[in-house]
Amino acid sequence: MSRFTLPSAMFFQENRLPLKVLLRDPEIPFSLHSHDFYELVVVVSGTGTHLLSKGNRHLQEGMVFFIKPGTYHGYADIENLVLYNVLIGEQALYRNLTDLSDVAGFQDVFLQPNGEIPLVRLNCHQLSEIIALVGAIKKESQHQDYNNGAGTLAYAKLLQLLILISRFHSSRKSGAFQHDQRLEHIISYMEQNLDRSLSLEELVQYSNMSSSTLNRQFKLSTGWSPVDFHIHRRIAYASTLLLTTSLSIERISEKTGFSDANYFARQFRSHMQMSPRQYKQLWTTPKE
Structure with missing residues (x-):
């Protein structure tokens, strides 16, 4: 398999902070390559294989990893894989490296020896927070020429x-x-029922667990209660419909089981930190 290197000049303009965010929706198969900048990858959804010189690994929603300059990697066996790539020049990373290295977990994730790529696994609540923050970085980094901070x-x-x-x-x-x-298997059941709400009682019956056990295990595994987790997945489905269909927000609200469009809008803002209309405008506006 051929190997090549992506240079910083492809992504960073002179006299600007070397920082750029790319939304890869969808990601495409990519042969082994390296770059002379750092890359933070956030797996938003879908699955795939991460190709590495020291063996491959399976990718799925909620995974985050950090690629150092000169490290070869690529992607294959892709199925609806959506990634955020945060490209970071060495100058930007090292500006505050001394303080960052004191943060618990920073050395494990970002300061491993060359060739080592630790995998961070986020629960759904954490992933939602990270996606919103990456989106904000993308928005600001695209407007550095405007002298507005x-x-x-x-x-x-x-x-x-x-x-x-x-x-x-x-x-x-x-x-x-x-x-x-x-x-x-409970989450699989939820995914099959994104067009309606699921009560705790129904989930308890399906899982054959007590309500207290189900709530406790969901909190430990995902950071959400079972009902809130299902709402989160319905909002994620609504996000996909906003970007891939011409359906009205009211119709999308109905298709994801929110009979009240105002309640849908409140839930969407709570999970995505923006309204449905803002989300659609943000990701359907022509990009550079």
Whole structure:
């Protein structure tokens, strides 16, 4: 398989903060390559294989990893894979490296030896927070020429992003969040019912767990209650419909089981930090 290197000049303009966010929706197969800048990857949805010199690994929603300059990697076996790529020049990363290295989890994720790529796994609540922050970095980093502080604000949000990921990784290592295999078939049931609401009673009956056990295990594994997790997945489905169909917001509200469009809008804003209309405008506006 051929290998090549992507240079910074392809992505960063001179005299600007070397920071750029790319939404890869969908990601495409990509042969082994490296770059002379850092790359933080957030897996938003879908699945695929991450190609690495030291072996491959499966990718799925909620995974985050950090690629150092000179490290070869690529993507294959892609199925609806959506990624955020946060491209970071060495100058931007090293500006506050001394302070960042004191943050719990930072060294584990961002300062591993060359060739080592630790994998951070986020629960749904954490992923939602990270996606909103990356979107804000993308917006600010695209307007650095306007002399309105956008570059400084983008950099401040980048530092916040790195610290949050470090904290999330540290909390998982300490056992604050746990994965329960029993929840997988319940989540599958939820995914099959994104067009309606599911009550706790229905989920308890389907899972054959007590309500207290189901709530506890969902909180430990995802950070959400079962009902809130299902709402989150319906909002994610609504987000896809907003970008891939011409349906009205009212119709999308109905298709995702929100009979009241105002309630849908409130839930959407709570989970996505913006209204449905703002979300659609943000991601359907022609990009550079």
